[in-house]
Amino acid sequence: EDQVTQSPEALRLQEGESSSLNCSYTVSGLRGLFWYRQDPGKGPEFLFTLYSAGEEKEKERLKATLTKKESFLHITAPKPEDSATYLCAVQSNNAGNNRKLIWGLGTSLAVNP
């Protein structure tokens, strides 16, 4: 069964304290892995798509990396405005449902000034 697990569930950082969020996945063939950011009471906002192991993408203080079993979202020198829940999702090669994303439960990040 396709599954996505994110850790930690919650993370509290001081402003400027770099860290990483983890997304582990087991799927029947990975077509793509997605990272989203969600602010309270709002819809998730797209951040990155990763397609194959070894791929990296960057956006401001965020860098996403992908291996054959997991993805990391590295946050460098975070600021309070980076506080949000970060969601990971995967799209598998499951022929019957290859458009439906499998979601993790997210990591709630709080950055203190």
Next chain:
Amino acid sequence: EAGVTQSPTHLIKTRGQQATLRCSPISGHTSVYWYQQALGLGLQFLLWYDEGEERNRGNFPPRFSGRQFPNYSSELNVNALELEDSALYLCASSYGGTGGVYGYTFGSGTRLTVV
């Protein structure tokens, strides 16, 4: 380019009533997805529509239903509302077809409160 729009933003209903939520996808997107997100919980997949057809359904009772119109907009209907239906309902859209790897674009959601 307009994003995914959902209406209403907030909806308050009484237990037993029916609720109708609406979603307009991004222009060019033919797939629409509905999710339920209860307070503090993860995204629970409800329904996926593509080209006017229901493609997949999550583990929800039949009183959750919907449809997609010829212009690709969609509505979600929830009948016989129960208190536990109170949640943020999110709509997302993407390009259609069976190939490709397409991320979703989400709307801001409808906050449904059942009292």
